[in-house]
Amino acid sequence: MAEAFSSVPAVDYSRLNDPNLKSNELSKLKEAIFGVGFLYLTHTGLENLLHRTHESLQEIFDLPANLKEECNMIKSPSFLGYTQLGAETTASRTDLREQFDFGTPGVNEWNQSDPIWQRLEGPNQVFLIEIQHIITLPANVVKYPKNLGIQSIVEDYIVQINELAQNFVHLVAESLSLPPSTFDGFKGNMSRLKFVKYPPAAADSQGVGPHKDSSGLFTFLSQDNTGGLQVLNKNGDWIDVPPVEGSLVINIQQGFEAITGGTCAATTHRVIAPTTKTRYSIPFFLGVRLDLTLSQLKESAAHIVRQIPISDDRKKRAIDVPSEFLSPLYSCFGEAHLRNRILSHPDVGQRWYPELYYKYSRQTLQ
Numbered sequence: 128m129a130e131a132f133s134s135v136p137a138v139d140y141s142r143l144n145d146p147n148l149k150s151n152e153l154s155k156l157k158e159a160i161f162g163v164g165f166l167y168l169t170h171t172g173l174e175n176l177l178h179r180t181h182e183s184l185q186e187i188f189d190l191p192a193n194l195k196e197e198c199n200m201i202k203s204p205s206f207l208g209y210t211q212l213g214a215e216t217t218a219s220r221t222d223l224r225e226q227f228d229f230g231t232p233g234v235n236e237w238n239q240s241d242p243i244w245q246r247l248e249g250p251n252q253v254f255l256i257e258i259q260h261i262i263t264l265p266a267n268v269v270k271y272p273k274n275l276g277i278q279s280i281v282e283d284y285i286v287q288i289n290e291l292a293q294n295f296v297h298l299v300a301e302s303l304s305l306p307p308s309t310f311d312g313f314k315g316n317m318s319r320l321k322f323v324k325y326p327p328a329a330a331d332s333q334g335v336g337p338h339k340d341s342s343g344l345f346t347f348l349s350q351d352n353t354g355g356l357q358v359l360n361k362n363g364d365w366i367d368v369p370p371v372e373g374s375l376v377i378n379i380q381q382g383f384e385a386i387t388g389g390t391c392a393a394t395t396h397r398v399i400a401p402t403t404k405t406r407y408s409i410p411f412f413l414g415v416r417l418d419l420t421l422s423q424l425k426e427s428a429a430h431i432v433r434q435i436p437i438s439d440d441r442k443k444r445a446i447d448v449p450s451e452f453l454s455p456l457y458s459c460f461g462e463a464h465l466r467n468r469i470l471s472h473p474d475v476g477q478r479w480y481p482e483l484y485y486k487y488s489r490q491t492l493q
């Protein structure tokens with residue numbers, strides 16, 4: 128459980144990479160990882176990329192509804208593609224957001240002999256939009272195809288943020304006094320990137336409801352200047368995560384929580400929908416190995432937890448942290464993640480995994 132923090136700390140990435148300043152900054156990183164589970168990462172060198180990508184979001188979401196529907200997530204057993212406003216559910220309530228989900232390109236296609244959860248990794252759908260978008264100019268009623276270049280925007284973003292994410296995981300290991308490569312063997316084949324739009328809504332509406340991120344190790348979020356993101360502390364207070372220009376907001380996901388035996392806890396967060404302007408955000412979810420079983424995990428977690436320099440008392444308490452990934456109900460991370468996707472996107476779940484949908488939706492009702 129995250130401690131009773133009252134703000135989200137900032138860590139300077141350029142200092143983490145400066146031999147003279149590194150050790151001081153690693154201590155800040157360690158405190159943020161243990162105490163909050165959320166941090167701002169500043170001076171990443173990705174400021175231009177974030178700015179450029181945010182600039183293209185409005186045009187992408189302003190595409191005609193029928194074009195966005197061409198790549199509706201319902202067509203993807205990997206839960207990749209477009210989700211219209213109101214089609215997503217968190218904490219049993221409807222989220223007021225519209226989004227595109229993308230995955231790291233180039234993963235192997237699923238086939239019948241693979242486990243069912245392996246199907247979470249698959250190809251993107253976005254290409255359809257590229258070739259079909261037609262712009263009509265009202266003045267002279269000329270029609271011409273316009274390529275927004277979504278595919279290259281997405282792939283460029285994934286390459287650059289992924290490089291930072293890999294480095295960040297090494298730095299986290301170092302901050303916990305572990306060898307930098309400690310977590311390398313836990314990385315998944317596919318990470319996920321989302322473009323998200325929260326339109327203005329009535330005061331206190333749910334942009335996205337309270338949740339812990341469940342698809343991987345860490346989330347790297349770029350939010351615009353609107354605000355609305357909040358994280359929950361131990362006292363049950365919602366703490367604002369106001370926009371900090373050019374920064375990334377990084378949080379621990381349930382995969383990393385499970386790998387560290389709960390010593391590094393995933394923190395619950397939510398977004399309150401904006402009331403007067405549209406909010407855009409770009410979360411990148413660094414993927415975790417889907418095939419990791421609970422027993423493998425317990426073994427590696429015990430090994431890692433033993434080496435993490437915190438008090439035995441805190442370690443003991445940490446083992447009790449509840450996590451979907453540590454539930455004996457699921458055979459491996461892949462199964463836990465598939466359940467999460469099915470419940471978040473029930474229409475997609477029902478279409479591609481009808482039996483699992485039936486099973487999991489009954490489990491939550493109990």
Ligand SMILES: O=C(O)CCC(=O)C(=O)O
Nearest residue numbers: 323340350356398408410
């Ligand atoms: O849009 C945001 O700021 C956060 C989104 C989020 O928490 C999520 O999609 O998991």
Ligand SMILES: [Fe+2]
Nearest residue numbers: 338339340396
């Ligand atoms: Fe989240």
